[in-house]
Amino acid sequence: MKKVVFFVLLAFFTLGGACRDEVVEPDYFISDFVPFTPNAARHFIGGVTVPGTQSVTELYVIYMYDYVRENVSQRRVVSFVGGEENIMVEFNAVVDDRYMNISAFGSLFDRSDRTGEMNVQAYQAVILQEPMLVGNSWTRFQSTWLTERAVITSMDTEVTVPFGTFAAMVVEITGSDGSATREFYVAGIGLVRTETVMPNGTRQILELAEIVEGYFEEFIPVFTGWVDVPVLGWITYHVMDEDGEPLFDEYGMAVLAQKRDEDGELIVAPRLRPMIDEFGNLIYDEYGIMMEYDEPWMEAEPVIEFIPVEFYTNNDVASVITDALRLFVLSEYGFEIPEGVRILSLGLDRHSLEVFVDMSSQTTQFLESLAAEFGEATVEILVQLFIDTIIFIQAGQTATVTINDEAFIINRAHSLYRPSQYWWDN
Secondary structure: OHHHHHHHHHHHHHHHHHHHHOOOOOOOOHHHHOOOOOOEEEEEEEEEEOOOOOOEEEEEEEEEEEEEEOOEEEEEEEEEEOOEEEEEEEEEEEEOOEEEEEEEEEOOOOOOOOHHHOOOOOOOEEEEEOOOOOOOEEEEEEOOOOEEEEEEEEEEEEEEEOOEEEEEEEEEEEEOOOOEEEEEEEOOOEEEEEEEEOOOOOEEEEEEEEEEEOOEEEEEEEEEEEEEEEEEEEEEEEEEOOOOOEEEEEEEEEEEEEEEOOOOOEEEEEOOOOEEOOOOOEEEOHHHEEEEEOOOEEEEEEEEEEEEEEEOOOOOHHHHHHHHHHHHHHHHHOOOOOOOOOEEEEEEEOOOOEEEEEEOOHHHHHHHHHHHHHOHHHHHHHHHHHHHHHHHHOOOOEEEEEEOOOEEEEEEEOOOOOOOOOOOOO
16 A cells, blocks of 8 residues: 555656646747837838728838837827828836836827826736737736737747748737737837738738838928918809800809919919709809909918928937027028027926926027017017927917026917917016
8 A cells, every 4th residue: 555655646746847847938028029129210011901892091100219218118109091190109118027008199299208107007908918928818908898808829920021021929819899900029129010800801901111220200390470361252253154154143252262373372262162053953163153352351370381300219309399490590580599598398288288388597688689689579479489389399279488497488379370469577
């Protein structure tokens, strides 16, 4: 009996030892598949196919990090869907054994560093989770209307994209709505391909095409003034038939559309709709109209010029914009803004959409000297253009400007359709 017990115990410990030896340790970690690489724009190309159609809507997406602060990244996503541009800023973080999406919001030009505002515990989705082993699964996203589950199905699937051929880790994601996604990650590079099939059969593919090192060029808007344009007008319509014979005249108000000819001259024309009689018959279309204009109603519209700006990861956005505006003023107005006159900080309250701008102390002396040489009207114009530009860049609606956090200068509402009024406090 003792011999039987001995052999049973021997077999148990032997098999137990064998099981312990078979524990698989991961060869990779999240950091291998999520490199926070600065100054490297990742260009993806792809398309969207809708069931029942032969056409493919082209996709083009660029990812680049605005800021990388330890384990939190602020990434700019510029996408072109069928030629239409969309810009989004997203925040991701690596915490313990998870790579998470924290937040995202649409933004045209806002480049303020918001990494310090992110609560990494209030994440929206878990994109990757260790261990990086086949069979590891987790809840990727969960809400009242959708639940997504993710599982690693392979660590060495061959995948070919425009950027090259690689052995990839594959993550498959299934949604409670019937959607299915496959993501391909390559160690040292990151995500290289996504395939998504929606419940209605719509299919989207996105593949890494190239990684461009260097700065991210963006064109920021600079307000250069206002121009009066006609928006409403009383017009006499001389309605004619197809043979050019007069039928009747009509007098009324029309909304005017503005176009510019090849020489840049403004062309004014009414936005016309065909006239239909009570029986639904076409009375006339655009070919049968001659027009005479009375004095139109004019409104001021902004004149905007876009200037190129180079952004690098972790750039101080205030310094970049200051330098760009300094060069613009020199080229457009012929005078230099002293180096000491700078934007110290930029901020935006995303709830009230108020922009906060703090200027260096040398700004006061510069404005005084400018007023003495060119007059206060010139100073007011320059300040007006500066504030309009900053509000547009920060995607705000109002602005408050201070000097060294003390002297109140301007507080105004944003308007794209008429010149704004400013209140000065000395």
